[in-house]
Amino acid sequence: MAPVLISALEADYILKGIDDNLRADGRGRLDYREVILETGLITQAHGSARCRLGEGTDVLVGVKVDIGTVDIDGTEEEVATVKAKRGRVVCNVECSPIASQQFAGRGADDINNELTQMMSRVLNGPQGGLNLEKLCIIPGKACWIVYIDALVLDYAGNIVDTMFMTTRAALFNTQVPKAIIHDLGDGEVEFDLSEDVEEWERIEGWEHVPISVTLNKIGSRHIVDATPLEELTTEAKLHVMVNRNGKICGIQKSGSGSIEHSLLNEMVQEEYDINEKRMRNKPVEKLGFFAAT
Amino acid sequence: MVDRRRIQGPEVSVAPIIIKSADKRTCLKDEHSRRRDGRNLEDICPIFLKTGLISQANGSAFIEIRRTKIACGVYGPRQTKIPSFSGKGNLNVEIKFAPFSCQKRRQPYRDAQEKDLSQLVIEALVPSIRLDLLPKSTIDIYITVLENDGTASCLAAAITCASVAVADAGIEMLDLVPASSASYIGGEIYMDSDLAEEQHETGYLILSYMPSLKEVTHILQSGDVDLALTTQAIEQCTDACSKIYSVMINSLLLPIRDTQ
Numbered sequence: 001m002a003p004v005l006i007s008a009l010e011a012d013y014i015l016k017g018i019d020d021n022l023r024a025d026g027r028g029r030l031d032y033r034e035v036i037l038e039t040g041l042i043t044q045a046h047g048s049a050r051c052r053l054g055e056g057t058d059v060l061v062g063v064k065v066d067i068g069t070v071d072i073d074g075t076e077e078e079v080a081t082v083k084a085k086r087g088r089v090v091c092n093v094e095c096s097p098i099a100s101q102q103f104a105g106r107g108a109d110d111i112n113n114e115l116t117q118m119m120s121r122v123l124n125g126p127q128g129g130l131n132l133e134k135l136c137i138i139p140g141k142a143c144w145i146v147y148i149d150a151l152v153l154d155y156a157g158n159i160v161d162t163m164f165m166t167t168r169a170a171l172f173n174t175q176v177p178k179a180i181i182h183d184l185g186d187g188e189v190e191f192d193l194s195e196d197v198e199e200w201e202r203i204e205g206w207e208h209v210p211i212s213v214t215l216n217k218i219g220s221r222h223i224v225d226a227t228p229l230e231e232l233t234t235e236a237k238l239h240v241m242v243n244r245n246g247k248i249c250g251i252q253k254s255g256s257g258s259i260e261h262s263l264l265n266e267m268v269q270e271e272y273d274i275n276e277k278r279m280r281n282k283p284v285e286k287l288g289f290f291a292a293t
Numbered sequence: 294m295v296d297r298r299r300i301q302g303p304e305v306s307v308a309p310i311i312i313k314s315a316d317k318r319t320c321l322k323d324e325h326s327r328r329r330d331g332r333n334l335e336d337i338c339p340i341f342l343k344t345g346l347i348s349q350a351n352g353s354a355f356i357e358i359r360r361t362k363i364a365c366g367v368y369g370p371r372q373t374k375i376p377s378f379s380g381k382g383n384l385n386v387e388i389k390f391a392p393f394s395c396q397k398r399r400q401p402y403r404d405a406q407e408k409d410l411s412q413l414v415i416e417a418l419v420p421s422i423r424l425d426l427l428p429k430s431t432i433d434i435y436i437t438v439l440e441n442d443g444t445a446s447c448l449a450a451a452i453t454c455a456s457v458a459v460a461d462a463g464i465e466m467l468d469l470v471p472a473s474s475a476s477y478i479g480g481e482i483y484m485d486s487d488l489a490e491e492q493h494e495t496g497y498l499i500l501s502y503m504p505s506l507k508e509v510t511h512i513l514q515s516g517d518v519d520l521a522l523t524t525q526a527i528e529q530c531t532d533a534c535s536k537i538y539s540v541m542i543n544s545l546l547l548p549i550r551d552t553q
Contacts, residue, residue, distance in 0.1 A: 110412065117409035126495065127517035209476035238512070248523050251498075251514035258508035260530060266523055 004102060006232040014233050015219045023230070029223045030274065037165065039173040047174025047203070050159040051166040053225070056156020058099075058162050061148060061170040065177070065203075067137070068145040087143040089128060089134025091119040092150070093163065099155040115150075115163065118252060122210060122241050123148065123167070127249040130171065130209030137179045138189050144176060146203070157227045160239050164212045171209055174198040201274040210250070217259060222267055224274065238264070240271035299520070301388035317367060320416045327491075328483070330359075337473060337485040344545040346462040352462025354544070356454040359487055360442035363450050382427030386414045388436040388451060396488070417452045417472065417501040417511035423465040432464060443488045445474040445497040452501050452511070457541050460542045470510055471537035473530045474503035477518050482526050484533060498523070500530035504538045517542040 021028050033054030042048040093115035094288040095108040120184035135144040215222040216234040235257030241250040339361045347353035349364035388411045390399045434455050443449045452472035477487035477496040496516015502509050
């Protein structure tokens with residue numbers, strides 16, 4: 001059960017440990033827990049992935065693509081013409097009550113909303129990496145809508161990073177059905193979906209989807225990948241999302257503390273460096289070894 | 294049964310797409326790098342900030358930046374409705390966009406985006422308010438956006454306005470929290486962008502900063518930007534916040550000066 005209160009003594013113990021670069025589980029300040037990533041678990045979804053971080057945090061992401069209409073009303077003409085040729089991404093994050101007792105009933109509403117909006121901000125738009133133009137079927141009328149649904153199954157700290165990693169893996173795994181367009185003449189266009197599963201294509205742009213690094217500010221130091229107890233002693237968190245090309249796709253601070261100005265620049269730089277390294281060394285593992293433990 | 298007595302409108306209705314005349318392409322800056330309203334890229338807009346707008350509230354403020362108009366009312370500290378004891382005060386922010394404030398009509402009820410923005414304002418203001426002096430109490434901040442001229446600059450203005458309103462309510466604070474925003478357009482940083490500029494942006498940055506303590510209380514960035522540009526934008530926003538700070542102090546001193 002994730003704790004919601006922490007004693008001053010415990011908090012002090014964590015603080016002093018972090019000062020000496022030795023955390024409660026033996027990690028250094030910038031060490032991540034072991035990542036187990038598995039894709040293609042859910043046959044009904046067009047793409048899926050599950051990630052376990054250490055013994056704790058477990059996030060499952062399912063991607064389904066559906067046909068929908070293009071949403072262009074209320075915008076200027078220039079913007080509308082661009083939007084007419086694009087697909088859409090709709091994100092939803094849900095922290096299941098089985099993950100932690102604090103998520104029971106309406107307890108998870110706020111955190112669900114916050115995580116959903118965070119993911120939407122990053123994935124919707126060119127910084128999200130996906131080739132939205134490729135998702136258009138008939139310009140102005142029909143397009144593919146990519147529904148990304150994340151389910152947090154177990155909470156042991158650091159949901160945001162796990163969420164983005166799993167989403168990237170799930171998008172890697174996503175296959176979009178092929179749409180065959182029939183031109184009926186007179187400007188009338190119709191489309192059909194190909195029955196042949198072999199013709200389904202992998203969604204384009206998955207490798208440019210960003211991942212995030214969360215730095216937790218504790219005392220005058222910062223750590224990555226916090227456990228629940230460490231999260232309780234955190235004053236402020238800074239999430240930085242970086243993509244494969246080294247571009248920053250989003251920055252968001254959360255938590256009720258503040259960050260010194262000089263420290264902010266340092267943290268962003270450090271997260272950027274960490275992100276770069278992780279992008280290089282961690283190709284998405286296609287085959288899963290069963291994450292049963 | 295088909296109703297033949299009335300003329301039925303179409304079942305599905307959508308908002309119109311505004312078609313511009315063919316020759317008028319929006320040009321965001323001219324040869325001298327001046328924007329459409331005559332500002333430079335790094336200039337922020339003049340701010341009108343006044344307190345004491347709402348008679349019923351403990352503290353209130355009204356901010357007007359270009360066409361953005363935001364009113365904020367603070368009620369508190371008052372007794373908290375949460376049954377469990379908490380040693381620190383509780384901050385509750387509700388931000389609401391008036392249905393007529395944006396280009397597309399907004400629903401009268403609170404939607405997910407407003408809840409998220411409320412959470413952002415809370416995170417920006419909490420570090421500055423001495424909530425530890427107000428156990429078992431709640432401070433309610435209600436922000437109404439009357440006209441929205443760019444979402445990023447609107448949110449920044451809301452944080453600034455709320456901070457002044459809390460100070461106007463006489464609640465003890467560590468520092469005022471000005472906030473500023475910037476847009477990334479074509480590899481350049483446009484400070485305090487309006488709606489037209491926002492349509493062309495590839496990203497935005499909102500930063501709220503406590504100038505006396507030199508601490509950033511909130512940062513939010515979206516879009517595809519490289520690190521160097523981000524760092525520069527953070528610098529520019531911090532400088533802008535220092536300028537806005539003096540405007541905030543002035544607006545709080547004004548009613549006191551008048552009575553002397």
